[in-house]
Amino acid sequence: MTSTDPAALLAAYDAQLRREAEVPSALSCTEVGPLLLATYVGGRGFITYRTLEVDGRPATAESVHDLVEAVLEHYRAQPEVLKVEWKTRGHDRAPGLHEALVGSGFEPEEAESVMVGDAALLAGDVELPEGVTVRQVREETEVRAMLAMQAEVFEEDPDDARAHDEELLHRLRTRDDLELWVAEVDGQVVSAGRLEPVEGTEFAGVWGGATRPEFRGRGIYRALTAARARSAIRHGKRFIHSDSTEFSRPILERSGLLKVTTTTPYLWKR
Known part of the structure; x- marks a missing residue:
């Protein structure tokens, strides 16, 4: 293939x-x-x-x-x-x-x-703007700061955001198949996303990519994605997949990933 x-x-x-x-x-x-x-x-x-x-x-x-x-x-x-x-x-x-x-x-x-492609296409070095750092976070306070930024950018319902946060924190406490990455400026999270290597497959997923509007267009999300792709390769994964909004799809396409289908979630609430 x-x-x-x-x-x-x-x-x-x-x-x-x-x-x-x-x-x-x-x-x-x-x-x-x-x-x-x-x-x-x-x-x-x-x-x-x-x-x-x-x-x-x-x-x-x-x-x-x-x-x-x-x-x-x-x-x-x-x-x-x-x-x-x-x-x-x-x-x-x-x-x-x-x-x-x-x-x-x-x-x-x-x-x-649904974007799929070789992880190596995303893994190149990307020059960061001055004052921006990219790193993986693990401590609960850091994770909650990351999740709060994502909820704000995605305009999530507060109840949905709380449930999502507890689900993700539970996963971090009980499993080791999830990495959380942030880009920061002066200690403030300005972009974030997670990496999920999928056990028993050639794939890792990049999910939850969010960047504050005032920091878009500077290559920060692309650098964050490159860091996750390099980590995926270290995990032995060949391919990256992502369910992408119209904000992130063009970035992945320019790197060589292909749109292979679409996905639409249907939600039922009690």
């Missing part, structure tokens, strides 16, 4: 990065037909799958509707679960999925581009 073949990269993405690879820090997982339903600290549910086929039969609008109903039945029986994300991909065969999800109370969020 080459890093310039979108079809091969998409096939690797589907084979290596879906289902179990997406839920390493879940408290519990339950199979419902082809779906894997995960539950996390903080009251979050998450649905992942490689296909919507049931018992080898192609998906139909009726079978997809039945899966959505089964998912809601599962999570409604868990009052501690407050929010559920169904992660869709644009290239999946999913007849009637949008209609079934919206009809059951899920709301679509903004679509993002």
Whole structure:
């Protein structure tokens, strides 16, 4: 496989990065037909799958509707679960999925581009503006400062941000498959993101990239991404993947990563 073949990269993405690879820090997982339903600290549910086929039969609008109903039945029986994300991909065969999800109370969020490519394309040295430093953070106070900046930039709902923070901190305390990186100016976090090497695969994910508006356009996010890519290579990972907004997609494209599909989260809240 080459890093310039979108079809091969998409096939690797589907084979290596879906289902179990997406839920390493879940408290519990339950199979419902082809779906894997995960539950996390903080009251979050998450649905992942490689296909919507049931018992080898192609998906139909009726079978997809039945899966959505089964998912809601599962999570409604868990009052501690407050929010559920169904992660869709644009290239999946999913007849009637949008209609079934919206009809059951899920709301679509903004679509993002799934970017995949060789980590070496991102790992080159990037000159930082004067006064900017990039480093990995581990202490809880540093992590909370990073998360507060991201929540502010992304304009997150405060309750959602608190739940996300506790989930991430729990993962840091209990696992070693997550790195948090920041760019700082005079001790203030101005850009941040995380690296997630995926065990048993060729991939590492770059996630949560956020930069304060007044510091954009200076190469800071690109430098932060390069630092994460170099770390991924040290972990023995060949490829980087990222679900990218329209802010980060062009940066990754200019470095040589390819858009292989789209992903749209659908959210249900109790």
